[in-house]
Amino acid sequence: MSDGLQALADLTSASEEMDYGKTGLHQRHTASLENVLKVGKTFLDEGYILEMLTCQDLREKEEVMRLCYTFNSLDAVDRHLVHVDIAGGLASEQFEAPTMSNLTGGANWQEREVFEMYGVTFTGHNELERLLLPEDADFFPLRKDFGRIEDADE
Amino acid sequence: MSSDSQASEGEVYSLNMGPQHPSMHGVLRLLLDLRGEEVIRAKPVIGYSHRAHEKMAENRNTLQFLPNTSRVDYLSGMIYNLGYCQAIEKLLGIDVPERAIYIRVIVNELNRIASHLLWFGTFLLDLGGITPFLYSFDDREEILDILDQVTGSRLTYCYGRFGGVTWDVDETFLTRATAFLARIRERLHMYKQLVTDNVILRERCTGVGVVSEALAKSYGVTGPSLRASGVAYDVRKAEPYGGYDRFDFEVPVLHEGDTMARFHIRIREIEESCKIIEQAIEAIPEGEILPKKMPKRFKLPEGEYYFAVESARGHFGMYIVGDGSDIPVKLKLRTPSFSNLSAMPETLAGTMLADTIAIVGSIDVVMPEIDR
């Protein structure tokens, strides 16, 4: 880990080294909702890019909606996966996270995609609208309770 | 032309371009706010070819998803198809036979050249040069024929298998590929004289649509568009996969970041791909194309995995979450055009209407890959 990323130790919990040869990831961190922007800023300041942002619907097993950010350096590969858990079970509808789109432009569309696919609202995002789905879509297709595609056909 | 809302905004009016428009590649739609010919604001509207590939991945087992991959980006379907195979192989620890590695590299790079040739033609079509389009398609046709001979399909290949490739290649394939290399090099020389050195093309492209290094990094722009902005990032070099570390090739980099730089980068990448194919044809060993022992079902071990390949447009990443079954819990496809296009609103503002077409053409977007 480069020196600039030392600050991550304070901002994240449960950081662990990963087997890059097997998983393609160097490290995995878990950050809280309050710290996610600081974590993002730490990476971006070090010249890392936000490579990917997606989400996992773990409401059934762990009662969380998990945002997954990967940051990578373009100079020498160093991929960090950051988990941010938003608490909420199957019953809860509202999931909120702060937007990273003011820090890096790449977050803009990716957050919109997570918003429409998982129903996570990014507070502070200035054009949080549907990206791939029709404007009037009122469902979140990548949530596990949306069902399988076969079910939706019936 | 004379509604009240437009009158109140003074000289600014909006123009809807696409999804049905001669130069919007695929089904891209751009909402442009114009003052005369100057673009004040550009807003891409996407999603017209959304096919829910990520949802499909959660609905079927890893093998069943294999044909989906080449449909994600139909212009470099081979790279996506083999990339997915390589990801699964890495997860399951399957060793790929030597011969299959070389075959994969050859077909991958042929596919990359085909994709760049198609871009070359359509980009010049956007600039109003119709003739180069037919020449580059003639070249591309040759690649499609070569790949058709070995894979049986021309666009949406499903040539990869976990552990290797479907069919072995024969001598004819290698001879044709070698002959094609000679042909494309001759053609590239002609393209340089007729197209690259053309003063009108240079006037249209130089200094137009500059994507600075900072902007590119901020939006996660990758591939030729990033390399034209001065960052030597190529997944084939940064995280060598599929045996790319055995080949001697360069990653072309330019620092201007304009449309002309993106043009040059892609032309030079065709040359580099030729070099790789040449080396691979020379060194291809005899042997099996699939491992002898293969698991019956491809059960994904529990955990999270990220695997990236360099597609013709940039960093194609797969984020896979497994839970011990052969159906992924989550398969995220991080596609390069998605990020490349997301940088466009910032790049297009302040350009001329004609430049908008040139810039969007120069970043080489493939809509199905963005919409997935």
Added chain:
Amino acid sequence: MPQTLTQLLDGSVLAMPIAAGLIMGMLTVNVLMLVWAERKVSAWIQMRMGPTEVGPFGLLQTLADMLKLISKQLITPSNVDKPLYHLAPLLAFAPVVAAVALFPFSESTILVQNDYGLLFVFAFGGIAVIAIFMAGWGSNNKYALLGAIRSVAQNISYEVPLILSALSVVLVVNAMGPTLSSGDGVVAINGLDLSHIVMTQDQQGIWFVVLQPIAAIIYFISALAETNRAPFDIPEAESELVAGFHTEYSGMRFSLFFFAEYTNMLIVSMLAVVLFFGGWDGPVLPGPAWFFLKSYAVIFVMMWVRWTFPRLRFDQLMTFCWKVLIPLSILNLLATAFVIAVL
């Protein structure tokens, strides 16, 4: 032998219909051939076959296309400005037909003899701009309007170097002498008379392209822009504006624009032949044959350019006109006048 067709038909009530019929017939055949030629030339440049199925070498392909266009329903979009929308194709079409009548195909084959033929040709060319703008405005379509605005700006700008380069030739013609021997005997020379320009080249034994090479180049470039041909086809730039000012037109109305466009090509080529390439002047073959051979040679070059180059951007086009072509043509005109004055 009567000198012109007008004189032959003078006094007959059938004069006008016959002349009009002749022109229309000639132009229709010409457009059909030009479209066929354009497709064959582009196919040849692009390693294709072009039309091959209808008639020998696909010669009747465009005839079939024309019949299709004629038989199509005339669609009027609901929100157009109807008078402008309906009138524009006719107004684009009529002046180009009228302009063709002024050209001397040989010393004795002139449909309408006019002492100021050159002026009239340019005047008729100017009317087309109005038609294009009517089409763009009347269509109530943003692409059409943008195309029309570009077209008006472009055509008006490029008319300046076009006329200035022609004016250099007129100066030369007038300087060649006070009189000229023609079929009627000796007449006072008139540089604005199209046949006098040709006769002067004939009698002096020199084509003006030799005396006025710069004017010829400027004329050719401006002519490409005047006819909206690539690399100056910005008003109908397909990749930006779909089809420019005629986006909303279909069927016969579209074909009238198409007809006007190809006839315009013929007109600027014929004018180029008259001004710079000695008109009907040539050995063995009759005058009209030479005249058309030369015109089609010029058109071939225009097609060649179109299928080779990409398109300019609009601001580059205007900059090129106002900062390069117009100063150059003015300098050329001044230099011509200076040389004539000294000699």
